[in-house]
Amino acid sequence: MIFSAGRSQLDRQPSLTKIRLVPTASVMLASLMPAMPMIATTPLMPPVALMLFLAWRLLQREIWYPWAGVALGLFYDLSVKQPPGSAMMLWTVAQSLIALFDQRALWRDYWQDWIISALLIAAVLSAQLVIANWTGGHTRWIVIVPQIIIAILLQPLVMRFCGYLDQWRFR
Amino acid sequence: MAPQPSRRPGFSRRARFGLFIGYLIAMLGALTGVLLLVTAHVDPAGNNALRAALGDIVSPLSSAGRTAVRGASSLGSSILAYVDAGSKNRAMLAEVTANRTKLIAGENAIHENERLRGLLRLAQADAAPVIAARLISSTGENSRRYAMLDKGSLHGITSGAPVRSVDGLVGQVVQTGAISSQILLISDSGAVVPVRRVSDGLTGLAVGTGDGLLSVRALVAGAASFKPRDVLVTSGAGGLYPPGIPVASVISVNHDGVVARPLADPEALDFALVLHPFSVPLPTPTTITAKPKKRHKVEE
Numbered sequence: 001m002i003f004s005a006g007r008s009q010l011d012r013q014p015s016l017t018k019i020r021l022v023p024t025a026s027v028m029l030a031s032l033m034p035a036m037p038m039i040a041t042t043p044l045m046p047p048v049a050l051m052l053f054l055a056w057r058l059l060q061r062e063i064w065y066p067w068a069g070v071a072l073g074l075f076y077d078l079s080v081k082q083p084p085g086s087a088m089m090l091w092t093v094a095q096s097l098i099a100l101f102d103q104r105a106l107w108r109d110y111w112q113d114w115i116i117s118a119l120l121i122a123a124v125l126s127a128q129l130v131i132a133n134w135t136g137g138h139t140r141w142i143v144i145v146p147q148i149i150i151a152i153l154l155q156p157l158v159m160r161f162c163g164y165l166d167q168w169r170f171r
Numbered sequence: 172m173a174p175q176p177s178r179r180p181g182f183s184r185r186a187r188f189g190l191f192i193g194y195l196i197a198m199l200g201a202l203t204g205v206l207l208l209v210t211a212h213v214d215p216a217g218n219n220a221l222r223a224a225l226g227d228i229v230s231p232l233s234s235a236g237r238t239a240v241r242g243a244s245s246l247g248s249s250i251l252a253y254v255d256a257g258s259k260n261r262a263m264l265a266e267v268t269a270n271r272t273k274l275i276a277g278e279n280a281i282h283e284n285e286r287l288r289g290l291l292r293l294a295q296a297d298a299a300p301v302i303a304a305r306l307i308s309s310t311g312e313n314s315r316r317y318a319m320l321d322k323g324s325l326h327g328i329t330s331g332a333p334v335r336s337v338d339g340l341v342g343q344v345v346q347t348g349a350i351s352s353q354i355l356l357i358s359d360s361g362a363v364v365p366v367r368r369v370s371d372g373l374t375g376l377a378v379g380t381g382d383g384l385l386s387v388r389a390l391v392a393g394a395a396s397f398k399p400r401d402v403l404v405t406s407g408a409g410g411l412y413p414p415g416i417p418v419a420s421v422i423s424v425n426h427d428g429v430v431a432r433p434l435a436d437p438e439a440l441d442f443a444l445v446l447h448p449f450s451v452p453l454p455t456p457t458t459i460t461a462k463p464k465k466r467h468k469v470e471e
Contacts, residue, residue: 030313036311038453043381044202045312070200081353085207132314135211138360139314139381147312 012148014170022169023063024072025055026162030079031076043144046151047125053091054120055061055162057098058113069095086131090124113159118152125151227238227323227348231438277286301445302326306341314381316359318342320443323350331411333446337436339417340364340405341443354443357418359384365408366418376401377418377431386420387429397421397429413449 020091030049069091076087077157101116125148126141135140260370302322309318322328326345334341334354342356357364360381367374375397377385387403389396397403399419407414 033215034308043312043314047312066190067196067200070204074200080312082313082314083208083211085204085211087204088207089201089204092197092204096197129314129435131208135208135362136361137315138378143380143382144314160343 010061019169023060024068025043026165027052027072028075029054030150031079043147044150046147046154047080047121048104049080050087050091050094050121050124051117051151051155051158052162054094054098054117055159056166057095058117059159061102064095066095067092069093082128083135084130085114087124087141090127094120094124100134110156114156117159121151121155122148221358227351258458301328301332301447302442303442304328304352305441305444306354306443307351315361316356316379316381317345317353318353318356320344320354320445321350322445323348323352325349328445329354329448331448333412333416333448334443335416335446336435336443338436339419340412343433345446358385364412364418365406366403367402367406368397370401373397374406375403375429376410382424383433385431385433387419387421387431389429397424397431399423402434403431407449410450411448413446 027049034045040120049072053064053069065142070088073087073089073091076082076091077084080087085137097120098116105112125144129139129141129144265425272334304320304322304326306321307321309316318341320328320334328344328347328357330344330347332344334344340357342354342359344352346353348401355362356379358381359375359381362379364377364385365374365389366377373391373396376385377391380386387397389432399421403418403420405412405414405416405418417434419433421429421431423430
């Protein structure tokens with residue numbers, strides 16, 4: 001069967017809105033994950049929004065505007081109930097660190113991507129803890145170590161998922 | 172893999188300008204972030220309006236899914252209950268026999284208590300709770316422990332009100348939106364609850380550790396400190412939390428302090444009661460009536 005029910009399989013134009021919206025929408029949806037109906041007593045959930053944000057950036061160099069970290073970070077702050085401003089600043093810094101690295105790198109491969117995102121995830125989560133403590137908490141760093149490890153181990157999965165989304169949006 | 176082409180705008184002046192503006196916005200945005208953090212540090216209460224507004228938006232979403240999740244999580248715990256049924260059964264039998272004698276002593280104490288209260292005419296009116304609300308979500312990505320209630324200022328919830336469940340103290344309302352409110356759980360590392368031991372009234376402070384447990388410090392130095400399986404209730408000291416609400420039971424005592432587990436497990440609890448903030452009646456000011464002595468002479 002050549003013709004499917006909806007659009008023709010041949011000579012299709014991918015929808016521009018879909019191409020533009022998918023990366024942003026995926027990060028924003030992942031930011032809303034803490035609104036999922038569950039009560040957590042320990043910070044264990046990996047920061048999927050940050051992981052997707054980094055994965056998109058590592059997959060497609062020009063996917064984000066330079067100010068994307070500001071906008072998406074603010075949205076993340078508001079939904080995760082961090083002190084507003086923390087992800088706004090940290091995501092922008094992470095984005096520019098990757099840009100700095102890109103200027104020097106001669107080649108890129110899977111392991112590099114993983115190491116870069118692992119370092120950035122650990123750094124951002126630790127900095128967020130410092131900020132949360134500065135604005136009123138007294139949590140010890142050891143409490144978030146499991147979260148960091150889980151996030152780093154899950155990052156290849158997120159990168160693979162991101163690659164799948166990337167294919168899907170051009171379909 | 173060869174590196175992808177970099178973000179070079181080429182010779183177009185417009186493209187270059189656009190890129191420059193982009194970086195400028197990024198830098199200004201990051202700076203704004205820092206400024207927002209400074210305000211959060213200086214004025215935490217005033218910083219909450221934005222967050223309360225977003226809480227209102229996402230609360231119906233969480234509320235709807237909560238029912239389904241509750242079913243799934245209770246399934247998990249009932250499977251787990253089968254796994255260690257044998258050892259649990261033995262432990263519970265031992266506990267039942269131990270408790271039977273305590274129960275009798277307890278009933279005795281209740282009667283005595285009522286009699287003494289009647290004697291003192293201390294009709295301690297337990298203030299009715301403001302409202303019963305459902306706990307719908309909490310942050311699993313954040314190091315602070317906040318949870319969300321599905322009722323807000325429209326239902327009469329005010330910031331600062333203590334929150335309890337049937338099992339024990341849950342936390343305190345820290346910000347209210349119109350139809351949702353945020354509560355700070357007692358296990359948050361910024362929460363402090365004055366407690367006393369049920370058996371003898373040894374007072375202490377329970378401070379959250381951020382990982383679902385509490386660390387307890389006795390207020391009396393050198394005295395017999397807390398032991399495992401001690402039950403702690405709120406002491407009412409300092410106001411806010413009404414006295415007598417169960418808080419936690421001590422699970423271990425080690426070199427860096429006493430560790431206790433909250434009795435109200437937020438993962439399992441569903442409904443919570445928002446209470447009126449408790450305030451200790453101040454001594455009447457009539458007791459201090461001594462007139463200031465003749466100091467006015469200096470002014471003349």
